[in-house]
Amino acid sequence: GMAEPVHVWRVERIALTDSRFDAHHGPAGLTPLVGREGEVDLLLRRWAQAQEGEGQVVLLSGEPGIGKSRILNTLRERLETQGVQALRFQCSPYAVNSAFWPIIDNFERALKFARDETVEAKLDKLEALIVTHYSRPLADVRFVASILSLPCEERYGPLSMTPQRHKDETLRTLADISEAAARRQPSVLLFEDAHWADPTTLEVLDLLIDRVKTIPLLMVLTHRPEFQSRWSGHGHAGALNLSKLTRAQSAAMVSALAGGKALPRPLLEQILTRTDGVPLFVEELTKAVLESGELKDVGDHYEYAGPTRNATIPATLRDSLMARLDRFMPVREIAQIGAAIGREFSYEMIEAVAPMPQAQLDEALARLCESGLAFRRGTPPDAIYSFKHALVQDTAYDSLLKRRRQELHAKIARVIEQRFPNIQTTEPEVLAHHLTAAGRAEAALPLWQRAGEVALKRMALAEAIAHLNEGLELVTTLPQSSERDASELGLRSMLGTAWMALKGWPAPEVWTSLHPALALARSLGRHDALAPILSGLCANVLNQGRVAEAMRWAEEMLDVAKATSDVDLLIAGHAFASTCYFWMGELVNALNHTDQLLGLYDDEKHHHLADVLYRDPKTFAGIYASICNWMLGYPDRALRQGDEKDAHARRRGHLFDLGFALHTGVHEYDDRWKLEDLLKRAREIERLGREHSLPVLWTLLAPATSGQALIRGGKPAEGIAPLKASITAFEAIGGHLRIPTGKTCLAEGIALTGDLDNALHLIDEVIAQVERPGWEERLFYAETLRLKGWILSLKGDPECAERNFLASLDWARRQQAKMWELRTSTSLARLWQSQGKRQDAYELLAPVYDWFTEGFDTKDLQEAKSLLAELR
Template sequence: MKDGVPVELGARTLDTLIALVSRPNEVIGKRELMAEVWPDVIVEEGSLRFHIAGLRKAMGDGRDGARYIATLAGRGYCFVAPVSRSADKAEGAPPAAAPVPGATFLPARLARMVGREEGVRTLSAQLAASRFVTVVGPGGVGKTTVAVAVAHEVLEGFAGAALFVDFGMLSDPAMVAASVASMLGMPIRSDDPAPSLIAFLRDRHFLLILDNCEHVIEAAATLAERLFAAAPQVHILATSREALRVEGEQVHHLAPLACPPDDPGLTAAAALAFPATQLFVERATASGARLDLGDADVAIVAGLCRRLDGMALAIELAAGRVGAYGLQQTVTLLDQRLSLLWPGQRTAPARQKTLQATLDWSYGLLSELERVVLRRLAVFVGHFTMEAALAIVTSPTVDQALVFGAIDSLVAKSMVATRPVGAMMRYRLLETTRAYALDIRVDDAELADLALRHATYYRRWLDRAEAEWPTLPNAAERVYRLSGLGNVRAALEWCFGANGDVRAGIGLAAAAAPIFLAMSLLTECLRWSQRAILALDDATRAGTEEMHLQAALGMSLMFTRGSAEEARTALNRGLAIAEDRGDAFDQLHLLGPLHMFHVRIGDFRSAVRYAQRSAAVAATTQDPAAVALAHSLLGIALHLTGDLDDARAELEAAVQHGPRSHRTSQIYLGFDHHSWAGIALARTLWLQGHPDQAVDRLRRTAGDAQRMVHPVTLSVVLNWAISIFFWTGDLRSAEEYMGRFIAHAESQSMGPYLAVGRGYGGEMAIRRGDAESGIAHVRGCLEELHAARYELLTTAFNLSLAQGLAATGRVAEGIALLDETARLVEANGDHSYMPELLRVKGALLLAMPQPMPDAAEACFRQSLELSRRQAALAWELRTAIDLAALLAAQGRPADARALLRPVFDRFGEGWDTADLQAAARLLATLG
C-alpha cells in the first residue's frame, strides 16, 4: 500500500522488495539477492536490474526527494528509507537509546544541489552499512555540501540526534575533542575530554559530522577511531582532504563535477547535461548575468569548467563575475591567474593545489574596499553577525555604510557564506577563504588595532550574554551561545600573546569567567582566570576584575582539583576585595561558593557561619532573590548540623521564592541554589517524618534540575536524592537514580562524584547481602574522597561500612569505626547523623560474640534523646524499633509497646516505607 492505495507488483518484484526491506540499511550483494528471489532458477544479473528498476518506479524513488533503494557499485543494493515494524511498538518493547537532548545542530540544506544526488544516495547507504565514512577530496570540491546533504537525508533515522562540528574554527589540534564536547553542552574539566565524550555517546543513536579535518587530522583521526570502537550506535561522517587512515574508516573519494568533453561538435543541449555546466549557468544567472548560450558560447563555458577541474567552489566564484565582466573577459582573467599560480602537483601544499589559485584570482577581482573588509573579517572565528562586523571592521577610513555595502557585495561574490538563524542572518568566511585572508601581509599596527576592537566587542558580547542567560528558554539556546565563545577564546589568545593587550585580556577573562562557570567549562575557566591573575599589576589589582577572577578560580579549582587550599585562598581573596568595595551582591557572589567549599570539605560549623553572613548581607539588599539565596545557604547548613525545624523554615522560604535574579544564579555561583535547597528540603522532610512529601519534593526537584541541563546542579540533586531512597527503603528507585548519577558523572568527568557513585554501589551491595564486595567499594570510595578533600558524605559512608563489617563478623572493627566517626562529627558539626550513628552502634553492641545489652540500651536511649532534640522523627522511629525489640527480647513487651506505639502514631503518611512497615510488624507481635 502507498498512501492507502494498493501498489501492483509482480511476484519476483515483490520478493525483491521483501528481501531488501527485511534488511534495511544493509548492503545485500547482487548474487545473494538473486539467490533469495530465484532460489531454484539461474538468472542473469539483468533480471535483477529489471525488477529493481520496477520497484523504484512503483515507489516513486527519486521523485520529490524520496529515496528508497541505493545502488553501491560493485557491491549490491541497500534499502535506505526509514522502516518501522509494528512489533517495535508492542507493549513492553525495550526503549530505543535516548537521543542527545536539544535541537539538531546542522547547517541548512541547500535548496538545490547540482550533480550530487547519486553521490548522496550512495554515501547514505554506505554510512548506514559501515557507520564511519570519510569524504575525501581537494578543497572546494564540495565535501561539506555533500556531507550536510547526507546528514539531512538520514536525519530521520537518528530521531534528529545529530551534530555538525566544523574544525575549521580550530587552530589547536588539542582542542578537537573539547570542541565536540562543548558543542554538546558538556563541561570540560580535564586536558583530555575524549573519555567523557565517549561515555556520553556510548549508548546513544547519534550522527556526528566532523568537517574540515585536514589541519587537525591526527587528533580528529584518533577521536573518530575511539568513538567508532566504543560507541556502537554512533555514525561518523567526516570530511578531509586526505583519509584519516584509522580502523573502521570507509573512504569515499568525492570526484569533481563532471565536465563536458573537449569536443568540437559539442552542442548546448549536450553541454547542459553535465553538472559542472549546470552549476555555472545557474550561479551566473542568479548573480544577474544574462546568458543565452548558443553552441559557440557553450564551448567557452565547457572550457572554463574543465579549466577549473569541475571544482564546485571555483565554478561558483567564476560564475559570480560574469555579470560584471562578461563571459569572455572572465575566462581571460581566470586564465591569466591560473597560468601563473595553479601548481597542479600532488606534492604541493594542500591549501595550494587548486583552491588557493582560485582564491588568489577572486581576491584580485575585489575592489580595494572589499579587500580591506575581507582581510578584517578574517579576525572572526566561525559565524558572526552584521552587528559584530560593523563594530569591529569599521574604522576612521571605512565607515559603517561602506562596511555594510562591502559585506553585501562579498556575500554576492561567494566570498562570505550566510546562514539564517531565526530572524537573524549569520555570516562566515569559509575556512580556506579565512586562511587565505589571514596570510595576506598587513601593517602590524592595523592588525593590533583590529584585534583590540575584536576583543573589546566580545567583552561587550559577554556582558550581554550574562544579562540574558537567565531568560534563555532551554539548553539548546545555551549551547548556541558557544558559537560566540570561539571568538572569545581567539581574543583571549591574542590578548595574552606576544603582541597582545594584556589589560584588555584581564577584562575579557573576568567577563568570560561567569559564562564559563555557567556552562561548566571549568578547565577553560581555570586556565584564563589563572592567566589573568598572573598578569595583574598595581593598577588592576584589588578591583572588580580581580574579584571576579579569584571567585572563578576558586570555583574551578574546587571542582577540577578537589577542595584544595588554593581554592580557599582564591575565594577568600575575592571576598576580601568584595568587602572592601562594599557591594552586597559581590559579597554574596563569594559567600555562596565559600559556603559550598566548607560543606564539601566537611567543615559544617564554618558553613553555618558563611550562611549567616550571607543572610546578614542579603538583608541589606532588599532583593528577593538575594534573600532567597541566603535562605538556601542557611537552610542547607542547618540541615547538616541537625537543626531541622529552623532548616525547614529556611528551605521552604527559599523554594517558595519565585523569579530568580541572574546576580544570584549559577551564572555567578556555578550552581543553582534553588535546586540545592529543594533537595535539602526533601531530606529534611524525611527526617521529620514526612516520607511521602519528601519523595514528592525529591522528584520535582530532580525534574527541574534535569531540565536546566546544568551538570553541577544536577549532580548535587541526584547525589542527595539517592540517600533519600535508601532511607525510605526504595532500593529500586535508589538503583535507578544511582545509574543516572554515575552515567552523568562519567560523561561529565566529575571524579569525586564517580567515587561517590561507587560508594553508593557498595552500600547497595551491603543491603542486598553481598557485604564483602560492598565493603571494598565503600572503602575505595572513601579513599578517593579523602584524597580530594570531599568529606560531605564521610559519616554516611562510614555508617554503611560499619554495618558491612558487622555483617561479615568484624563487629569490633565496625564499633571502632563508629567511635572514630563520632569524634569527627563532634569536631566538624555533622550532627544530623548522630542519632543514627548511636543507633547503629547499639545494634553492633548486640551483635558482638558476647552481646552488651546494657551498653546497647544506653546508646539507644542517647539516640532517642538526640532525635527528639533535633525533631528527627525518622531517626527516632528507627531507634524505637531497635530498643523495643531489645525490651521484648528481655521479656518486657509492655515496655516495648509503650515505647514504640506513641512514636509510630505520630506518623500520618509513608505506610509503605521500610521503617514504618517494620514498626507495624513489631507492634503486631507485641499484642
C-alpha cells in the same frame, strides 16, 4: 497600514529566491548544467516523498567549486515550474561565531527591513508573518524579535526567564515556524555551506531534522568534505557526495561556454587536464582564455589569433580569476574592496568606501556582474552584491597588499561606526573583525568583549567563547600597559563564566581562564572584579574535591572585603567559606558563616549576586544551615530553615538554586520517612532541568535525590540505578566533591539487597579516597564508618564492626554531629545487646538520647527510644 497576510507573503517570496546565485540577469546567465542530472533527479525524488508527508534530508557534500550551489540553483528552477519556491539560507565564513546568523539574515531579507524603519514597523511585519501568515502564537514573535535585536518589552511586556530557557524557547520557536510553514504547504529548505554555520544555528537544525520525518519538508544541506555531519544517523537523512566531472562532461561544459564553437584541440586538452573535472575551474579557465584576446572567432570555431599558435593558460584557479579581474582595473579595485567587506556587500557600503566617482563605481560594479564573478540583487542604491564563490572573494582579497588591506578595513570600520551604528550594537563582532584587520587592536578589544557578552546572554556559549578568545589573541599583540591588562581581565573573567556554563564548575578551562584573571585583578588593584573570579576559582577547585585550596580562596575574599568594605565580596566570602567548612565536616564553623551571610544579605540590594557568584548566596546559606542544624541535633530547626530556603528559592526564580534546594530535602525528610515527599521533589528537579536545559539538574541532582530516597525509604533495588547514574555523570565532568557521600549511600543500598561483599568493597573504596593525603571532604565520614560497621556485623565480624562503630563515634564527636552520634550509638548498642552487654549499650545510648530537645518524631530518635526501652 499594510495588508498583513498578503504583504508579508510577498516579502517572504522575494526572500525565498535570495542567494548568491541570483544574478542581476537571473538564472539564464548561468552556465548550463552539465553532468549533474542524476543528482538533481535524486533530489526531485526526495521532494516527491516529502510531499507525501515523509520528510527528507539530503546532505550534499563536495569540495569547493564542485557544483553544490549550481545543483541547488537547478533544483530551485525545477521547483519553480511546479509553483514551489525554496527557502534558502546562506552561511558565511565571516559569521561562523555569530549566533543565528543565516536565520537572522533570512528574516531581515524576507521582511525587507529598512535601516530607517522604526522598531514598531518592523514588529508589525514580524507579527504579520508569524501570527497571521503562519498561524503561530503571539509569544513566538518576541523570541524571533530577540534574535533580530528588536526591543519589544514595551509592546509585549517583560519576559522573565533564565538565559538558557530563553535560548531553548527561541530554538523551539524557530523549529516550530519552519514546521508550521511546511504543514501549511509542503516546503523545501536549502541550507548552503553548513560548514560555516554557527553552533547555535546547528542546534536549530538539530531540532528541525529530528522532526522532519513526519513533516512535508525537504531539507538539502550543502557542505565541504571536512564538515562532520551530525545527522547521518537519521533514517530519513541521506548523503550525496559529488564527484568530479568526467573528461567528456568537462568538454561539453567548455563547448557550452564557447557557444558551441570548437576550441583548438591542443588548447582544449590543456584545459581539460588542468581543470581536473572541477566545474568552477572549467568555467573560469575557459572564460579566461576566451577573454584573453589570444583567440579569434572564425564563425563555427576559434583559432589562435597570433602566429605562435598557442594561448597563455593560467596554472591555477586563482591565477585564472586574477587574470580576469586584471583586465579592467576599476573592476579589480571594486572586487578587492568588496572582498574586504565580506562575501556580500551593499551598494551603500561600497559607495562609502570606494575612492571613485559614482559613474565609475556603477560601471565597475556592472562589469563585475557581467563577468559572472559577482551577482546583484535589487537596484542601486538598495542593491546587494554577492561573490559567485568564496574562492572569488578569497582571490580578490589575497591580491591586496597588507597595507592596503589595513586601510580598507579601517575605512569600512569608520563607515560602520558613522552610518551603520546598529551593527555595532547587534553584531559587534563585525566591527571588531574590521578593526582587528585594520590593526586597531585597542578599539577592537571592547567590541570582542561586547560580542562575547551578547552571545553569553543568548546562551550561545560556543560563539561567546570564540569571540572572547579572539579578543585574548589580540591582547597578546599589544605592548604591556594597564589598559592592556584591564582588557585582558574583562575578557578572561567573562570567558570563565562561559566555560562554567558550558562544561560545569569542575572544567579545567574555568581554571585556565580565571587564574590569570586573578593575577591581573590583583596587579591592577581591581577589587571590584574579584568576586566572580575568586568565586569561580573556589567553585572550580571545590568541585574537584580540593576543599582546603578552595578555603584559601574564600579566606582571600573575606580579607579583601573587610579591607575594602565591599559588602558584596564579604557575602561571597561567607558563602564559599560556609561551603568549604560544610564539606570539611566542620559544622559549627559552617553555621557561623551562614549566620553572618544571612545577617548581611538584603533581598533588594543583593539579589544580583546570583549572577556574579553563579548561585544565590541566600539560598545556599539556607541549604547548608538546614543540613548543619540537622546534623548538630536540631532537626525541627533544620526543617523550618529548609522550608524557608525552599520558599526563598521559589521567589528568587533562579532555577539552578531551586534544584539544589529541592535536593536538600533528602537530608531533612528521609529521617521522617516521607518517601513520596522526596520522590515528588526529585520529579520537580528533573522537570526543571529538562524544561530549562539544565543538565546538572536532571542528570545529577534528580537521580541522586530519587536514588537516595528509595534506598532510605525501603526500596533499595529501585534506588541503586539512579544513584549510580548520578555519580557516574558527575565523575564524567571531572567532579569529585560529594562522591564519597553518594557512594556511601549507594553501598547502603547494595547491602540492603543482600550483596554484602560488593557493598563492603564500595565502602572500602570510599574510605581509601577520604583517607588519601590531601583529601579534605569529611562531611559524611562518620556515616561511612558506621555503615561499614553495620555491613561487617551482617557478615558476622563483630570485632571489626565494633572498631568501625567506635571510629564513627570519634568522628561524629569531633564534628559535634549529635545526629551522627545518635545513629552510630544506636548501631553499636544493638551490637553490644546481641553480645549480652546490655548495661554498656544502655550507658552508651542513654546520654546521647537525653541530650536532644527536639525532633522526637524522627526515625533516629524513635529507634533510639525503642532500643533504650528494650535495654532497661
